[in-house]
Structure formats: structure tokens, C-alpha cells
Amino acid sequence: xxxxxxxxxxxxxxxxxxxYVIRVIKGPTVPDRVVALDSIGIxxxxxxGLLCILLNTxxxxxxxxxxxxxxxxxxxAFSKFLxxxxxxxNDRRR
Amino acid sequence: xxxxAKILIAYLIIQxxxxxxxxxxxxxxxxxxxxxxxxxSKGATLGVASVLLGVFFYYWFINGxxxxxxLLGIVFIxxxxxxxxxLLGRAAYSVGVKLDKRSVQDDYKGHRNFxxxxxxxxxx
Numbered sequence: 048x049x050x051x052x053x054x055x056x057x058x059x060x061x062x063x064x065x066x067y068v069i070r071v072i073k074g075p076t077v078p079d080r081v082v083a084l085d086s087i088g089i090x091x092x093x094x095x096g097l098l099c100i101l102l103n104t105x106x107x108x109x110x111x112x113x114x115x116x117x118x119x120x121x122x123x124a125f126s127k128f129l130x131x132x133x134x135x136x137n138d139r140r141r
Numbered sequence: 142x143x144x145x146a147k148i149l150i151a152y153l154i155i156q157x158x159x160x161x162x163x164x165x166x167x168x169x170x171x172x173x174x175x176x177x178x179x180x181x182s183k184g185a186t187l188g189v190a191s192v193l194l195g196v197f198f199y200y201w202f203i204n205g206x207x208x209x210x211x212l213l214g215i216v217f218i219x220x221x222x223x224x225x226x227x228l229l230g231r232a233a234y235s236v237g238v239k240l241d242k243r244s245v246q247d248d249y250k251g252h253r254n255f256x257x258x259x260x261x262x263x264x265x
Contacts, residue, residue, distance in 0.1 A: 049147050049150075049151060052151040052154065052155060053154065055155070055158075056154045056155055056157070056158035056192070057158075059158040059159065059161070059162050060158050060161055060162075062162060062165075063158075063161045063162045063164070063165035063166075064165075066162075066165035066166060066168065066169050067165055067168060069169060070168050070169055070177075076174060076233070076238050077236075078174050078178075078229055078230075078232065078233035078236070078238060079174055079177065081229055082168070082174070082177060082178050082181055082226070082229060083168060083181070085181075085222075085225060085226075085229070086164065086165070086168065086181045086185050089185045089186075089189050089218070089222060090161055090185065090189070092189055092193070092214070092218070093157065093158070093161065093188070093189045093192040093193070096192055096193050096195075096196040096211070097154070097192065097196070099196060100196060100199055105200060105204075105206060105208060108196075108208055108210045108211055108214075109210060111193070111210065111211065111214040112210060112213060112214050112217065115214055115217045115218055115221065116217070118221075118225075119217075119221040119222075119224075119225055122225035122226075122228065122229060123225060123228055125229075126225070126228040126229045126231070126232040127228075127232070129229075129232040129233070129236050130231070130232040130235050130236065
């Protein structure tokens, strides 16, 4: 019963990831696609946690922190690129 | 005792997965970038935090391991996902993404200079 519930939750998360993929494909502007990709990264964290329960190991719990940090850095870098046109500014005169 | 812990864990995990599904449906159906960002950031944050709380309770109650990594992951998600969404929304507004037609008013118009350097490739 417990494993069935975990599998059901994995199916629901896979369905929501598929809906985000639809938004990535047909999003009219670039910020839509970035929002959907960021949310796919956030969903991947939950999928990793559920797989840790299913496989009954605790070695993949580091991957949760890794995915969180990588999603945040990617979102910040892409939003800075959209706003300023470059990510790392070498111009210090401002 | 194990049965009660399993019921609690199953409730938390199902709730988090359904919140993630609601956030995805909102991202698919809402008309605007900003409303889509509203749905996905709030729903995905609470849903993933709920699933991770279920994972943390599983390792604490059933395996007997107090894993601080999952707690750190919950705190990190609660801190960073709204900040990333705020940065992305500001970037979208300053690039010039239009609001929906049904929006009533835009208080932010005129307070911000658009910084589009090349009008041809404004990513729209």
C-alpha cells in the first residue's frame, strides 16, 4: 500500500513535468520557457526524494541540495542575461 | 506507531504531488507571464517542500536517521525559489513582455527605463 502511494505520487509528478514540457515548447516568450525549465528542475528534486524512499538508500539525498543550487544559479544567470545583456560585467565605472 | 507514521508520510507526499500538478496546470492555463510565474513559484515551492518533509519524516520515523540534508534542502528551496522568480519577473518586465489584455492597471509603467539595447533581438 505504501509503495503504491509512492508510485502514484511519482506518476503525478511525471504528469506535471510533462505539462511543463508543453509550456517550454509552446511558450510565446523566452521568460515563459525559463520559468517552465526552472519548475522542471524543482520537480526533479521531489522525484529524487521519492526515488530515495523507493530504493531505500540515503546516498541520493545530496543530489537534492545539488539540484536546488543549480536551478537557482541557472535562473539568476539567465534573468541577468535577459535584463542586462551580459552575465558577468567587467565594466566597473558605474 | 509505524502505521501512523506511514499514514502521515503518505498524506504529505500525496499532498505535495497534487500541489505540483496544480502548479503545472496553472502554468499551462493562465494567460500571462506574470500570472504563470505566480502559479508555478508558489505551487511548486509548497509542493516540493511538502514532499521533502515527507521524505524527512520517513528517514526519521522508520529508518531512525535524522538527516539534516533534507531539512537544509527545504530551507534552501523556501529561500531561493521566490527570489529567482522575482528576478525573472523583473527581467521579463524590463525586456518588455506585455501584460494580458484584461489587466486593469500597471503602476510600474514609467518608473523604469527599458534597457533593450538592440531593438531587433529583444527576445520576444
